[in-house]
Structure formats: C-alpha cells, structure tokens
Amino acid sequence: MKKTSLSFLLRYFCIAIVGWFSANLLHDTTFAAELAEHRSFLTADSSKQLIAIVGEDGKLKWSHRIGPLHDLHHLPNGNILFQTDWEKLIEVNPETGKTVWEYDSGNNNGNQNKKIEVHAFQRLASGLTMIAESGAARIIEVNAEGKLKFEMPLQIEQPIPHQDTRLVRKIANGNYLVCHENKGAVFEYSTEGKVVWRFDVPLFDKPRKPGHGVNAYGNQCFAALRLKNGNTLISTGNGHRVIEVTPEKKIIWSLDQNELPGIQLAWVTTLQILPSGNIVLGNCHAGPKNPQIIEINRKKKIIWKFHDFKNFGNAVTNTQILTINGKPIPACNVIR
Secondary structure, three states: OHHHHHHHHHHHHHHHHHHHHHHHHHOOHHHHHHHHOOEEEEEEEOOOOEEEEEOOOOOEEEEEEOOOOOOEEEOOOOOEEEEOOOOEEEEEOOOOOOEEEEEEOOOOOOOOOOOOEEEEEEEOOOOOEEEEEEOOOEEEEEOOOOOEEEEEEOOOOOOOOOOOOOOEEEOOOOOEEEEEOOOOEEEEEOOOOOEEEEEEOOOOOOOOEOOOOOOOEOOOOOEEEEOOOOOEEEEOEOOOOEEEEOOOOOEEEEEOOOOOOOOOOOEEEEEEEOOOOOEEEEEEOOOOOOOOEEEEOOOOOEEEEEOOOOOOOOOEEEEEEEEEOOEEOOHHHOEO
8 A cells, every 4th residue: 555655746846847847847938939939140249359250050150259349240242341440340251261351440541540349330231341430430431452432421529439430321212321429319210421310319207327137227328229100119229229210200109127037138229120020139248148149939939048158148248130940031031
C-alpha cells in the first residue's frame, strides 16, 4: 500500500507540474512568441566599439571595429554602409571585408578646418549618398567619387555639431525628414530648404532631468519615419517613448516608458517598421536589466527582444532587422 500511494503521489505531482507550465508559460502568448520568433539583424554599440550582423541563432556573423556611431544601413547589394567615427563613412563588403567606398565629411566639399559631426546618412535610389552634416548645418548628396551634387542648408541659428541633428531620411516625396535633437523637434524640409512641416516633441508636463538612463528626461528626438498613411512615427530619445503623429500634429498612438511588462524604456533611438506592421525600437542606455532591442505589435505586445550584455553594452543605438524566421526582408519593404 505504501509503495502504491507513493507512486500515485509522484505521478500526481508530475501531472500538476506539467499542468502549471502549460497554464503559465505555454498559454502565455508573449512567452510563446519569444520562443517561436527569430531575427537576424545589423546593430552597433559604440561603447563596445562594435558593429555586427547577429544571426538568428544569436551568434555574430560579421563584425567591424567602430568609434562613435549614430546610423547604419544594410544595402540591397549586401554591403554595409556605416561610420567609423563622427566624420568618416565607409561601405564594406561583409563577404570579403573590403572597403568599397568611403567619404570623409571633415575634409571634403568645404569642411576643411571645421568641427563636423555626422549623425545620419542614406544611400539613395539614384546611387547618391545623402549626408547630414552637423556643425556645417547642411544636408548634402555626393556621388561615388565624393563630388557634391546637392546642398541644402538646415535652419539652425547656433550650430552645435553634437546636437544639431540625429537621424535624417529623404522620404518618398523628395523632402527630408530631420530630427533636430537640440530643438526637440522634427522638421520636414523641401529641397529648397523650406520647412513645410514641423512637430515639436512635447514634454508631457514633466520637468527635464539630466543624464541618459531611465531616470533622465527630455524631448531630444532621435528618429522619425514617414508612414504610408501620411503620419510620422517618432522616437523621442530621452522622452522614453514612441509616438505617432498626424499631419495635423495630433498624437494618435504612443508607447510610454513603463507600458511593456518587465521592461523600462530609456533613450529610445532606432525605429523600423516590419512588413507585418510591427515596430522595432532601440532601448539605449537602459541598463543590463532591460533588453537593448524590442519588437512590438500595435497592441503593444512584445513579439521579440534582444538582450546581450556580453557582446554589446549600454549604447546600442541603431539596428536594422534583416531576416524574420529565416526569411529575408525585401529591400523594398525596409522602412527605417
């Protein structure tokens, strides 16, 4: 009788444990989604002096040493366009390791002996490369030989190389969407340099606090994407949030600092819209308790997250998702 009772109790205990896991983990859609979802991506952390392609298995597939960095691109031809410091851009073939193009903003096209910082650049469909030059307070486009093909001044009263701009993108209508970090505002410029739309990022009735982490606060926007519906998605930097704004400047959607379970947002940086409509955001300076990259859907459900403080640190600023569960994202569907 004792052996039978003990066997029964052990069997009952095992069934109870399996039942608990099933109820609390397998039926938790966030947990299940994180187990099922895999991403490969290009990312960088200047604190570790590293830009790398991370495979869906979490292993580094390619890497390169960098200095400070605020932009990067995996190009349709498979090459990587990035910066090695505030002035120098390079395009590298990751298969061969060869640099196939480079440009030095500190010593070209009138910038000699000027304090220049580059915080944004973009390879255009025309083959030209758009570069936002903080300090010189201008946007330029150069060809493969580095010759100036276009120049447009930015409306900056007192240029500050490290704060004039963050990410800048040439958008579908030919205009330029510019994050002016120091102004706490997003400007849309025409090719003539006229501001045709402006959105001042609000402080939401909170006082500014210095610093970079979860306790700092401000409106120093980092990225702005023009969506297909005409709205603009903005990462507010040390505002700890992402907001979607209509052309009439109404905020119709937002993700705030403490809305994701178990996660605190700090300096929200990179943005990417995936083909599914999910949003990828960078959670920079948030500390080792928080993931550095997060993917959510529009209902603010966590679909995937990346947390690696071994290879990367507390300054993962920019990311581009390359594959989703083994399937490459077509270049025509990259919105970032």
